[in-house]
Amino acid sequence: MTAQSPVTTGDRLVDTPAPALLRAALDAASEAVLLCGAADDKILLVNAAASALVPELRPGLAAGAGPLPGLAAAIAAGQDSFTDEFAGRHLHGQRRPLGDDHYGWYLRDRTDEVARAGALQAERARTAFLAEAGRRLSASLHQGRCLRITAELAVAHLADAAIVVLPVKRRQSMWVRLVAGGPVDEGRLRENVLPDVPGLVEVLGGFPPIPSKWLDAAQAPDWLLPGDFGPVGALLVTPLPGNAEPAGALILARRGAEAQFSPDDEMLARIFAARAGAAISAAGLYREQVDTTAVLQADLLPPELPQPDGIELVGSYQAAKEALRIGGDFYDVFGPTEHSSDTVIALGDVCGKGPEAAVLTGKVRQTLRALRLVEAKPDEMLRVLNQALLQSARQHRFVTMVVGSVSRADHGRVRLNLATGGHPPPLVLRTDGTVEEVPTSGTLIGAVARTVVHPAEVELAPGELCLLYSDGLTEARGGPTGAEEYGEARLRDALSGCRGMPGAAAVERIRQLVSDWVHGGARDDIAMLAVRAPDRTQLSLRTGARNASPFALDAPRRGDRRVRQRS
Amino acid sequence: MTVPAPFRSLDDPGLAGEYLRLVGDSDEHGAVRLVCELLDAGVAPQRIMMDLIAATQARVGELWAANEWSVAREHAATAISERALAAVATRTSVKPYRGSITIACVDGEWHALPVRLLAEMLRLDGWRVDFLGANVPGQHLVTHLHQTGPDAIALSCMIATRLPRAHAAITACKAAGVPVIAGGRGFGPGGRYAQALGADAWAAGAEEAVRRLARNWPPHSPDPQLSAFLGDEEYTYVVRQRGALISTAMATLAETYPRVRDYNPRQLDATTEDMTHIVDFLAAALYVSETQIFTDFIEWTAAVLEARGVPPVALRVGLEAVRTQLQDFPTATAMLTAGTQLVK
Numbered sequence: 001m002t003a004q005s006p007v008t009t010g011d012r013l014v015d016t017p018a019p020a021l022l023r024a025a026l027d028a029a030s031e032a033v034l035l036c037g038a039a040d041d042k043i044l045l046v047n048a049a050a051s052a053l054v055p056e057l058r059p060g061l062a063a064g065a066g067p068l069p070g071l072a073a074a075i076a077a078g079q080d081s082f083t084d085e086f087a088g089r090h091l092h093g094q095r096r097p098l099g100d101d102h103y104g105w106y107l108r109d110r111t112d113e114v115a116r117a118g119a120l121q122a123e124r125a126r127t128a129f130l131a132e133a134g135r136r137l138s139a140s141l142h143q144g145r146c147l148r149i150t151a152e153l154a155v156a157h158l159a160d161a162a163i164v165v166l167p168v169k170r171r172q173s174m175w176v177r178l179v180a181g182g183p184v185d186e187g188r189l190r191e192n193v194l195p196d197v198p199g200l201v202e203v204l205g206g207f208p209p210i211p212s213k214w215l216d217a218a219q220a221p222d223w224l225l226p227g228d229f230g231p232v233g234a235l236l237v238t239p240l241p242g243n244a245e246p247a248g249a250l251i252l253a254r255r256g257a258e259a260q261f262s263p264d265d266e267m268l269a270r271i272f273a274a275r276a277g278a279a280i281s282a283a284g285l286y287r288e289q290v291d292t293t294a295v296l297q298a299d300l301l302p303p304e305l306p307q308p309d310g311i312e313l314v315g316s317y318q319a320a321k322e323a324l325r326i327g328g329d330f331y332d333v334f335g336p337t338e339h340s341s342d343t344v345i346a347l348g349d350v351c352g353k354g355p356e357a358a359v360l361t362g363k364v365r366q367t368l369r370a371l372r373l374v375e376a377k378p379d380e381m382l383r384v385l386n387q388a389l390l391q392s393a394r395q396h397r398f399v400t401m402v403v404g405s406v407s408r409a410d411h412g413r414v415r416l417n418l419a420t421g422g423h424p425p426p427l428v429l430r431t432d433g434t435v436e437e438v439p440t441s442g443t444l445i446g447a448v449a450r451t452v453v454h455p456a457e458v459e460l461a462p463g464e465l466c467l468l469y470s471d472g473l474t475e476a477r478g479g480p481t482g483a484e485e486y487g488e489a490r491l492r493d494a495l496s497g498c499r500g501m502p503g504a505a506a507v508e509r510i511r512q513l514v515s516d517w518v519h520g521g522a523r524d525d526i527a528m529l530a531v532r533a534p535d536r537t538q539l540s541l542r543t544g545a546r547n548a549s550p551f552a553l554d555a556p557r558r559g560d561r562r563v564r565q566r567s
Numbered sequence: 568m569t570v571p572a573p574f575r576s577l578d579d580p581g582l583a584g585e586y587l588r589l590v591g592d593s594d595e596h597g598a599v600r601l602v603c604e605l606l607d608a609g610v611a612p613q614r615i616m617m618d619l620i621a622a623t624q625a626r627v628g629e630l631w632a633a634n635e636w637s638v639a640r641e642h643a644a645t646a647i648s649e650r651a652l653a654a655v656a657t658r659t660s661v662k663p664y665r666g667s668i669t670i671a672c673v674d675g676e677w678h679a680l681p682v683r684l685l686a687e688m689l690r691l692d693g694w695r696v697d698f699l700g701a702n703v704p705g706q707h708l709v710t711h712l713h714q715t716g717p718d719a720i721a722l723s724c725m726i727a728t729r730l731p732r733a734h735a736a737i738t739a740c741k742a743a744g745v746p747v748i749a750g751g752r753g754f755g756p757g758g759r760y761a762q763a764l765g766a767d768a769w770a771a772g773a774e775e776a777v778r779r780l781a782r783n784w785p786p787h788s789p790d791p792q793l794s795a796f797l798g799d800e801e802y803t804y805v806v807r808q809r810g811a812l813i814s815t816a817m818a819t820l821a822e823t824y825p826r827v828r829d830y831n832p833r834q835l836d837a838t839t840e841d842m843t844h845i846v847d848f849l850a851a852a853l854y855v856s857e858t859q860i861f862t863d864f865i866e867w868t869a870a871v872l873e874a875r876g877v878p879p880v881a882l883r884v885g886l887e888a889v890r891t892q893l894q895d896f897p898t899a900t901a902m903l904t905a906g907t908q909l910v911k
Contacts, residue, residue, distance in 0.1 A: 143716075
């Protein structure tokens with residue numbers, strides 16, 4: 001095949017337009033065409049469009065030897081299409097056979113198409129990033145978590161390292177740092193090192209951010225990033241907008257000499273920082289509220305119980321389904337004082353619910369604490385409390401409660417002097433499993449000027465238990481219909497079933513039975529306080545006690561004096 | 568007088584038996600002394616917790632199911648084991664170097680000992696642990712998460728009827744951005760239901776949880792809203808009609824099984840409770856779309872009732888009494904049928 005141009009070969013082309021005309025027609029086409037010989041893949045003709053696209057392509061050259069590696073690979077692999085990049089242009093080539101001996105590569109410039117697709121993809125990535133940021137940042141009200149999430153998101157989408165710095169408080173700044181692939185570092189920075197980071201003080205001061213290109217990354221101090229991070233190529237310091245003052249600053253770093261933050265990157269970082277700042281400052285507000293509540297709440301929560309010698313005390317408090325964990329039920333225990341060896345116990349229920357009721361329980365408990373110091377008897381305590389409440393209460397609120405003084409008696413027994421003011425009388429679980437009601441009664445506290453209180457005394461033998469409870473327990477509605485009250489009969493049965501259990505196990509069991517009864521329905525506050533005379537022996541729950549002696553010595557728990565007395 | 572403690576080892580023959588006897592007799596002092604002797608003898612606290620305390624607790628559960636131990640004795644033994652565990656815990660300390668984790672039992676779940684064991688195991692592995700205890704309502708849990716911002720939450724569910732509430736808690740924790748590791752038998756064999764409920768991981772026991780949390784934590788977590796809703800109209804119906812289903816079934820039971828009429832209030836309450844369980848487990852099975860939740864429960868109940876001399880016909884009649892009320896609901900009916908077939 002020696003012809004210079006394929007159009008002149010073969011008989012079929014006789015009486016056809018001159019080659020020059022065909023050539024002109026090809027040159028006028030907008031599509032780039034390379035005509036090649038099928039046998040040796042040599043280029044026979046390059047039209048004007050193809051020359052403009054890739055000037056290096058010339059007739060006589062092997063098609064694969066040109067500057068297009070994609071084309072070479074397609075020829076080598078016998079493929080019919082290729083894509084390639086040349087001088088910033090994206091090319092797509094399609095091979096079409098032209099008779100048996102020739103074929104053509106038809107090239108198309110798809111640079112604009114690629115750029116559009118790229119822009120669309122970048123836009124989608126930005127949207128997805130901001131959507132993820134919104135979702136994750138709005139999820140937590142915990143400031144530390146918000147800071148960590150901010151750093152994580154920034155490292156995943158914006159930079160090789162991210163540092164969040166909070167505003168200075170007491171000459172220190174909290175900061176969180178994350179480098180891609182590493183763990184989150186948290187700590188505090190002294191105020192005087194902050195000016196080391198270019199642009200940081202300005203941003204924390206509420207001034208507009210300085211564009212990345214004006215920040216000299218080389219000036220970043222050594223402490224800013226871990227030693228193995230390498231040289232910082234580009235630095236961006238973005239404000240985290242907060243509640244009318246900056247919530248902090250976000251420092252982004254990219255490594256490598258070529259690194260930079262484009263104006264688009266800076267804009268995206270600012271949009272992200274706005275969301276992060278809102279979340280961080282909301283979490284800050286929440287924390288202030290929580291701290292305040294915690295201080296106010298501390299005195300209203302159930303107390304740590306003292307564990308006086310020879311008396312087992314167990315308390316349990318379950319607030320109605322509210323997050324605050326405080327309500328109108330309460331119990332308290334005041335241990336022995338210098339003048340009195342008695343332990344004073346109290347359990348009560350303020351009418352109403354929630355914080356208002358809780359505040360009154362705090363007052364009642366404080367009054368009782370004072371009365372305990374003047375060694376008032378339980379029934380006297382109730383009378384004085386009644387007067388105090390009647391004189392002080394702004395709104396009409398009354399209380400029902402049981403007060404008792406607990407002391408040790410001989411033979412490991414425990415004696416209780418109990419007085420009730422309008423409250424369900426305590427129950428006593430005896431060794432044989434019978435349950436008795438303590439015969440005490442009295443009128444509401446804080447309702448009428450004159451109260452009537454009939455105190456009662458009970459003695460517990462070792463292993464016996466006295467349960468003080470609030471009516472939230474017996475009035476818990478549930479059961480199969482969801483509306484039936486738990487009731488005293490069931491409570492007595494449940495208590496009877498606790499025979500031989502340690503106090504903690506007994507109280508836990510009753511809590512559990514009531515919780516099962518209400519089946520997660522709306523609950524009132526439930527308070528329980530159990531006083532138990534500890535077992536003197538490993539009182540067996542099975543038939544045939546393991547230990548034959550009724551007074552098995554249990555030295556660590558009982559005083560030496562008592563042991564000597566016995567022996 | 569102090570007697571030098573004998574050298575103790577977990578391999579001592581009869582050690583497990585001795586400990587079981589101590590907790591069974593409510594001998595707190597003896598049980599605490601035994602674990603302290605083991606600690607003094609250099610036994611790793613983790614081994615005492617898992618191989619002695621946890622293993623004994625499993626045995627206690629079996630003894631209760633076989634009606635050899637009363638509920639009271641089971642509870643007392645558990646309380647003693649908690650004291651023994653506390654003794655081990657106070658005598659071992661580890662500086663926290665991992666993250667912080669919150670541990671809780673799901674709302675309505677009272678089995679605190681397994682989670683307390685987990686709490687101590689994680690503490691020994693270097694976690695900062697917040698132990699919220701048994702029966703933690705979802706709102707309390709989420710409030711706690713917002714206030715403390717832990718790196719993980721371990722949620723325990725031992726009984727499948729709590730799965731809907733476990734699901735609500737898991738979704739809420741994940742919505743608050745905290746990954747959840749689930750644990751406990753309630754999540755089914757191999758933790759099968761945990762994934763459907765959106766948990767990020769599941770562990771069969773405390774040791775597996777420790778291993779799981781030590782690597783690749785937190786896991787990648789999809790949007791929690793993807794798994795936020797389970798259950799269908801059959802589940803909705805059973806839950807909304809729960810009271811009516813139980814009362815009607817009890818009435819039917821009294822007709823077909825006349826002995827019920829002579830029951831005293833306590834026996835009646837117990838029978839109502841059994842019926843309640845049938846409905847609640849059915850609801851849970853419908854919620855997760857897993858018949859096995861229901862059939863496992865029936866198998867277990869049949870064994871427990873048999874150990875207590877209750878004839879199987881009572882359970883069959885109870886199942887039938889519920890099924891006749893749910894004829895329009897094919898999935899529920901199929902589950903009840905599958906359950907009935909298991910009762911001999």
